[in-house]
Every structure is written in C-alpha cells, then in structure tokens.
Amino acid sequence: MSPLFDLRDETQLLPGMRQARQSIGRGELIVLPTDTVYGVAADAFSPAAVQRLLDAKGRGRQQPPPVLVANAAAMRALVEDVPEPVQRLVERFWPGALTIVLPAQPSLSWDLGETRGTVAVRMPDHRITLELLSETGPLAVSSANLTGRPAAVTVDSAIGMLGESVAVYLDHGASKTGVASTIIDATSLVGVHDEPLVRVLRDGAVSRGDLREELGDLLEPEAASDA
Template sequence: MEIIKADGGLSAENLATIDEAVKSSKLLVMPTDTVYGIATIPFEPQAVERLQSAKGRGEDFPPPVLVSGPAALEELLALPNSGLSGMPRAQFEAASKLAQAFWPGPLTIIAKARPSLGWDLGKTGGTIALRMPNHPVALEILGATGPLAVTSANRHGAPPATNLSAATAYFWDKVAVYVDAGESPSGLPSTIVDVTRLDTETRLPRLIRQGGVSLDEISAALA
C-alpha cells in the first residue's frame, strides 16, 4: 500500500506509479471534485470484480467511468451514424449538450455504449455512465491512465469518504495506491441522468440521482 501526497500536483514518477498499479488490475483511491473515489481500469474484468468486491457490491451496481474530456463521448458511445448499433441522434445530442454545459463538473451521463468496447462493468443493459471531474489531480491521473472505472470510496451503504483517513479506514490494504489531495471540495455526489430515457414531451433525460447539478439547470441546458 502506497500513499501519494498531491498537495502541489503529481510528479511524473507519481503518475507512473499510479498507471502501473491500475494497469496491473490493482485498486486506486483518488480525489475528485465530489468525494474520494475508488478506481481501476474498466476494460479488465478481474480489475472491475476486485473493485466491486472491495466496495461490497455486485453486478447490479455497475461503476461509472471517469474521463478526461468530452472527446470520450465520441470514443466510448454508440454514435448515431453507426447503423443498427448506434443510439438515436436525439440521445447523443442530449449527451453532448450536457457534457458541454457541465463538464468538468458533477454530472454523470448514462448513454448507450459502443458495442465494440467489450467492457464488462456489470448489468449495464448496454449503457455506460460517464463523467469528467472538475479536479486538477483527478484530471492529471486520467490524463496518464485513460478512462477509469470509479465509484465513491466507501463500503456499500456507508457514507462516502471525503478525506484520505476515511478512505483508508474503509479499504486499507485492499487498495494499492492512495492519492491524498486533502478534503473533498464539495462532499456532494454527482447528479446522474440517463439520456437513453428521454421524456417524449419534455425531452429531458431521466433523473437517476440528484446531486451537484439541479434538474432545472439540466432543463435550461437542453432548451
């Protein structure tokens, strides 16, 4: 178990240590703009299983994926122009508008995943939940590792960790690397919306969880 202090950002050596850990299917605790998250690579089933086991959850609770920018929509989602496997254009446009309005920030967007990804995150129904965090250290990490499967750093049903002390109390040596960036800026979870379930009249996505972005703000962004 290694603890990396990130008071002034991360060094190249720090980032290499983090990248090596997650690429070896190990677990990472990292800061975000909401709460601390527990993370690993999303494309290795063994790594995702280890993440879910540490969290105390199963396939019914697939973890979201944190990304370094809106370009991830083009890379990870089923694009409208990709034939039968593509998502409806209205859904992709809604996801794009929301990412432009609220990323980086506390909004998680659920949309149809690109089938060729082949990621096994659990019972997703062919979707993927994406968010770009508004935290410099988190973005440094994502820039080095690429997308990461990240869920709040706590045991299922317990309060999310907002500092490293709480995170280590939950996981201790189950996590290979902890990144300490002090107290979480907000302590609030992200809002989660599902654009695969747009209301036929309002064109608003289904609200899954209320967090740092209000439904009124989402409505204004999609108007």
C-alpha cells in the first residue's frame, strides 16, 4: 500500500512533506488536503505526470486539471495578463475557493491537456498545502476521486478510489467545507473583446453575489451563464 502520513502528528509531518516533495520530483502523484476537498496532485510542468493524473481519475485530455499556486506572484508567471478586475478578486478571495481561468503565458512549456491556451489557477486556503506549493512550484491538482464519483472529503475516501495509483497520501483530517471551488472564466477581460464579461463555469464556495460585489456588470447575468 502507498504510504499514508497524518500531518496532524508532528512526528509524521516532516517525513510526509519530504516524501511528497520527492514523489512530485519523480513525476508521481500525491493526494493532499485543501480548504475545499482532497486533491490529487502532479508536477504541472511534467506532461507525463499530468497524464498520469488524468489516467488515475479516468479522465480525458478534454478535461485539463486546474493549477494550484502558493501566491499571486506565481499566478502572474503562469498567465498572459492579470486584468484589474481579476486583481480585485484575488485580493478578496485568495487564498480561498475561487478558481480563475485566464489565457496562459504563451512562453510556458507544459501540457495540461486540451486547454485552448488557457489555465485555471487557484491559491488554496490551507497552510500545509501552501507550504508544499512554495517548495514544489505550481501543481496540477484535481479532486481526489474517480471521474463521476463524489469528491473525497477524507483521505480514506481518496485511498478507496485511487489506491496504488498515488505514491503518497497526506492526511489532515476531514475537509473544512467539502464544497468545491467556484470556477470563473475571465479570459474575455484580456485583450480586446466586444463583450468582456466574466462567466461562472461552476458554482461553488464563492457565491455569485460575492462575485458581483467586486465585478458589478462585468459578471455575466445568471441566466446567460447557466445557458
């Protein structure tokens, strides 16, 4: 069985973090806690590792994973531009449960799947995961479950679904909320577009009302977004 480390136990914290870093460096998968649900993670800059993540979940390249970052500066290195409305969202909701889709930095050499030149980025509100991200760099992370199954809110649930496909499991107790992040598409705010609007791709922990407080009329009307 793949090793499991309970990070609430100080005697397991350092060995667990060290083995997680080493596994990421070898292109392997790890399961880690976040503020929303447990995630399965891979080196975002290793195409083989990202493909391993997709295979473990039973997911195709048409569903590329988001990327978790340690801070807003890391996001800026991954995207083409951070427009001012997105900067306001970052300042209010990060670290937290808001995933933002923007045009990817064209100079980057990576392969997350069929992204159409975009990347979905989030800074999670979880101290240990942020510490790991600061050491590994950006990680491709998707919910730690098989496609079509409920997202794992405990490490045991993740183990039951992903098993030996994951090299290391990091446990930090049940997820705080169990509610997935809200995903928004802000790509139309970059460059010249006839109708620069932010679309909600998935409702989650950050409400549309909270988004509208920051974006105003830049947030696409709810009926149009649902359609």
